[in-house]
Amino acid sequence: MTEPSAPAPAPAPTARAAHAHTGAWAAHLLRARISRGELLPGAKLAEQALATELAVSRNTLREAFGTLAEELIVERVPNRGVFVAKPDAEDIREIYRIRRMIEPAALLWGELTAPALAELDEIVGRARGR
Secondary structure, three states, rough: OOOOOOOOOOOOOOOOHHHHHHHHHHHHHHHHHOOOOOOEEEEEEEEHHHHHHHOOHHHHHHHHHHHHHOOOOOOOOOEEEEEEEEOHHHHHHHHHHHHHHHHHHHHHHOOOOOOHHHHHHHHHHHOOOO
16 A cells, blocks of 8 residues: 655745735836836836736835836826836936946955956957957
């Protein structure tokens, strides 16, 4: 006679199940879509369609829009809707000014091993056409 096998463990809850229906979760998803280029600068975010797609209430989606608006990722235009922010030339210059300050410091503070340094040197060489 064979022994009965133990029941399979219950699957771990997915990220969606653990965080579904929260504004933070919806903001995280929209932020990721924007950063991947799935939602382009200037694109209107259709509230009803996104609420249905994300399976959240419109109030939850509005909470997410509020979070993203505070982060300047989206713009709320009264009587028109919510749009993905469209950075202008000055915004882009500011991003690069900040990166010029942060990235060298990150290299200095990080643990830069010899293989990592060689790889970085190779990348810079390719970028410079060497």
